[in-house]
Amino acid sequence: MEDAASELVGVVFDTILFNPDFGSAGPRIRPQIESDRLTPDRYADTATLVGIIALGMLDRDNTVIHGVTSTSPFIGARVRALRDNEITNFHKPNGRFTVGYVPHLLAHGHPLIEQLLLSLSDRLAGLFPEESAALSVIRNNLAWKLKVEQSK
Amino acid sequence: MSSGAAGDNIPIGTTKGPGESAGDFTIVTPDREGVVKIGEFIYYWDEVDGGRRRIFGRVASRAHLKLYPDAFMADPATSPGEVARILGFESADSELYEVNVSIMGHFSDTMGFVNPRIAPRPGLPVFLAEPETLAPILSSKNPGETGAVHVGSLLTRGDGEVPVSMDADEFANTHLAIIAGTGAGKSYLAGVIVEELLRPNNAAAVLIIDPHQEYDTLDQIPNIDTFRQINSEIEYRPEVKIFREGEFVVRRNVMHHDDILYLLGDVSTPQRVIARRALGSLRNKRNWIFDDLLRAVDNVDVASLSGGQTDQDGQEDYRSSKQALTFKLQDTLGRRGAFDDYKHTDMQDLLRPGRCSVLQVGGMDRRSQQIVVATILRRAFEGRQQTKRGETDPRDELHLPFPVFVLIEEAHRFAPPGGGAATSNLLAEILAEGRKFGMGIGLITQRPGKLDQDVLSQCMTQCIMRIVNPVDQNAVASAVESMGRDLLAELPALSKGQAIVSGAAVNTTVLCRVRERKTPHGGASYKSAETWTDYFRPEKVRRRKTDEALFPQPDGSAEVDLARELFGDD
Ligand SMILES: Nc1ncnc2c1ncn2[C@@H]1O[C@H](COP(=O)(O)OP(=O)(O)O)[C@@H](O)[C@H]1O
Numbered sequence: 001m002e003d004a005a006s007e008l009v010g011v012v013f014d015t016i017l018f019n020p021d022f023g024s025a026g027p028r029i030r031p032q033i034e035s036d037r038l039t040p041d042r043y044a045d046t047a048t049l050v051g052i053i054a055l056g057m058l059d060r061d062n063t064v065i066h067g068v069t070s071t072s073p074f075i076g077a078r079v080r081a082l083r084d085n086e087i088t089n090f091h092k093p094n095g096r097f098t099v100g101y102v103p104h105l106l107a108h109g110h111p112l113i114e115q116l117l118l119s120l121s122d123r124l125a126g127l128f129p130e131e132s133a134a135l136s137v138i139r140n141n142l143a144w145k146l147k148v149e150q151s152k
Numbered sequence: 153m154s155s156g157a158a159g160d161n162i163p164i165g166t167t168k169g170p171g172e173s174a175g176d177f178t179i180v181t182p183d184r185e186g187v188v189k190i191g192e193f194i195y196y197w198d199e200v201d202g203g204r205r206r207i208f209g210r211v212a213s214r215a216h217l218k219l220y221p222d223a224f225m226a227d228p229a230t231s232p233g234e235v236a237r238i239l240g241f242e243s244a245d246s247e248l249y250e251v252n253v254s255i256m257g258h259f260s261d262t263m264g265f266v267n268p269r270i271a272p273r274p275g276l277p278v279f280l281a282e283p284e285t286l287a288p289i290l291s292s293k294n295p296g297e298t299g300a301v302h303v304g305s306l307l308t309r310g311d312g313e314v315p316v317s318m319d320a321d322e323f324a325n326t327h328l329a330i331i332a333g334t335g336a337g338k339s340y341l342a343g344v345i346v347e348e349l350l351r352p353n354n355a356a357a358v359l360i361i362d363p364h365q366e367y368d369t370l371d372q373i374p375n376i377d378t379f380r381q382i383n384s385e386i387e388y389r390p391e392v393k394i395f396r397e398g399e400f401v402v403r404r405n406v407m408h409h410d411d412i413l414y415l416l417g418d419v420s421t422p423q424r425v426i427a428r429r430a431l432g433s434l435r436n437k438r439n440w441i442f443d444d445l446l447r448a449v450d451n452v453d454v455a456s457l458s459g460g461q462t463d464q465d466g467q468e469d470y471r472s473s474k475q476a477l478t479f480k481l482q483d484t485l486g487r488r489g490a491f492d493d494y495k496h497t498d499m500q501d502l503l504r505p506g507r508c509s510v511l512q513v514g515g516m517d518r519r520s521q522q523i524v525v526a527t528i529l530r531r532a533f534e535g536r537q538q539t540k541r542g543e544t545d546p547r548d549e550l551h552l553p554f555p556v557f558v559l560i561e562e563a564h565r566f567a568p569p570g571g572g573a574a575t576s577n578l579l580a581e582i583l584a585e586g587r588k589f590g591m592g593i594g595l596i597t598q599r600p601g602k603l604d605q606d607v608l609s610q611c612m613t614q615c616i617m618r619i620v621n622p623v624d625q626n627a628v629a630s631a632v633e634s635m636g637r638d639l640l641a642e643l644p645a646l647s648k649g650q651a652i653v654s655g656a657a658v659n660t661t662v663l664c665r666v667r668e669r670k671t672p673h674g675g676a677s678y679k680s681a682e683t684w685t686d687y688f689r690p691e692k693v694r695r696r697k698t699d700e701a702l703f704p705q706p707d708g709s710a711e712v713d714l715a716r717e718l719f720g721d722d
């Protein structure tokens with residue numbers, strides 16, 4: 001998500017298949033006007049609601065913040081996928097690798113966060129092979145909590 | 153109030169509040185430099201009696217306030233700090249400690265340490281005590297000053313950075329104990345203390361009871377420059393006299409009757425009664441000799457002993473007891489070597505300022521050791537008492553117009569728990585009263601649990617080194633009040649040559665690295681393996697073979713065969 005000076009960086013953490021016909025209280029995907037008219041495609045009108053959790057911010061001048069940010073996204077902001085070099089910049093703010101947003105995510109308390117972090121760390125290990133040792137310490141710690149401690 | 157003052161080091165921590173017990177407080181420190189060690193001295197500033205003063209304390213224990221989760225340590229090749237950094241923890245102070253400090257107080261030249269009796273307010277900066285602040289307050293005497301016994305330097309600092317000196321006036325009056333397990337460096341430290349006592353600034357009169365021949369190397373002292381002082385006014389050269397076995401003699405007729413009875417060991421009641429009578433009959437004969445004693449035994453009126461009865465059997469018993477007693481006396485008191493009818497090692501020969509006498513008592517049996525030590529201690533003590541009371545003149549053997557210090561190795565042999573040794577009562581008496589008459593005792597033992605606890609607790613200065621045995625640790629803990637619990641916990645962790653010095657001769661308990669000896673240490677442990685392998689060196693084997701050819705031994709052939717097998721027939 002971007003505005004003029006800085007972009008909020010987030011990660012997709014949930015997707016919900018959505019049909020506006022069911023559950024009228026939900027967000028409106030289509031402009032309201034159209035719903036007055038009955039059109040055949042209306043029945044096929046589904047959408048995927050993508051949940052994004054903020055990880056931090058990436059400024060134009062490459063200043064990076066991990067964790068809670070000072071801005072929040074506004075309605076209608078454009079969302080785009082990060083390029084690989086942007087992912088690198090985001091994780092190597094001063095040339096040193098960091099995933100400072102992990103404690104922030106864990107504090108979130110969403111039941112799927114640990115799972116998300118597991119797959120995230122696998123992805124990062126691919127992007128930053130030199131950090132795979134430290135990443136696997138973090139990853140194993142998460143996996144243990146998730147798979148062993150929770151099944152107690 | 154401002155935090156510090158000019159001349160302070162950089163603060164190393166911050167006061168937090170009261171500690172585990174009344175005399176403690178806690179500080180919090182990242183300890184970036186790794187200087188907040190157990191036994192280290194720190195201070196904060198506070199208002200005392202209308203002035204700002206440094207309040208000193210000694211680090212007693214430390215614990216992590218922040219700990220990495222165990223899981224961060226899963227990979228030995230990845231440091232937990234690195235994991236924490238990757239997770240966004242960027243501070244250099246990844247470690248934080250809570251440190252318990254025993255409060256000592258501010259230092260005054262007249263009062264020593266004065267405890268403020270109040271924990272510091274939270275948030276005050278804490279400083280590491282500078283060497284130049286510390287040295288004069290740990291020891292009351294500077295090295296080289298009269299009475300200073302410079303034993304080493306503060307263990308938590310560099311070698312020699314903060315010297316530690318004991319005050320000879322204190323331990324020579326109120327006694328010294330050196331306690332540690334075998335091999336911890338007790339005898340080495342005792343050697344250092346004797347060296348210091350013989351320097352020109354002390355010129356002490358020292359006697360060492362040495363059962364293991366560990367102190368004969370002190371005889372190098374007179375050859376070393378630093379021990380001499382020769383100028384236009386003073387000519388001082390210390391002397392060290394080694395008395396090997398047979399070179400010191402106790403004249404029988406100066407011995408205490410109880411000591412002679414003790415020397416006999418376990419004897420029957422009739423024998424004891426006869427011996428007492430015989431000795432009693434010699435009371436008026438000042439210069440009796442051994443034969444007089446035997447004659448006196450023979451002359452004891454048996455009839456009067458058996459209660460005037462003419463019971464033949466009873467008298468017969470006593471007669472055989474006389475015989476047994478005579479044999480016993482010949483076997484103990486009568487033996488040549490330690491005891492003599494005429495010769496006598498003069499007290500003035502043993503004890504004089506600037507002289508260290510080493511009595512090698514190792515060759516004697518335990519009872520004789522005790523009797524010799526008891527006799528010498530008793531005479532020295534009597535000499536000091538009589539001289540002090542003005543009852544002697546300079547020609548008297550017991551005229552000792554100077555304080556004396558006696559160092560006793562294997563002290564538990566001479567003062568076992570609950571008494572019972574010939575030396576027991578005497579030692580207890582000297583330890584209790586020595587201060588009045590200027591006689592100091594230094595007890596060295598590796599078995600504090602086997603040393604009489606009253607005797608031990610009379611030693612007001614303690615040098616305690618590595619002790620692993622819990623029984624001995626407890627003995628030390630109960631006898632040595634002045635030593636904090638905190639340092640007691642350190643006892644098993646000390647290394648060779650490290651000592652906790654506490655009590656009267658220092659201003660505060662201090663962890664000390666014993667300095668290097670100026671003379672060689674004589675207590676080196678026996679090189680067993682070297683001697684064993686030496687047995688098989690070709691020239692040794694050859695010599696044995698030649699010897700055996702010259703002096704055939706009935707069962708010596710096996711040795712030669714073994715050597716031949718191992719080394720071939722050359
Ligand atoms: N302060 C020291 N510096 C160097 N070596 C030491 C020191 N203290 C002890 N040692 C060495 O340790 C060994 C044991 O010391 P010693 O004094 O004989 O032990 P203990 O009398 O306690 O049984 C000796 O060989 C000695 O050389």
Ligand SMILES: [Mg+2]
Pocket residue numbers: 338339340366675
């Ligand atoms: Mg020894």
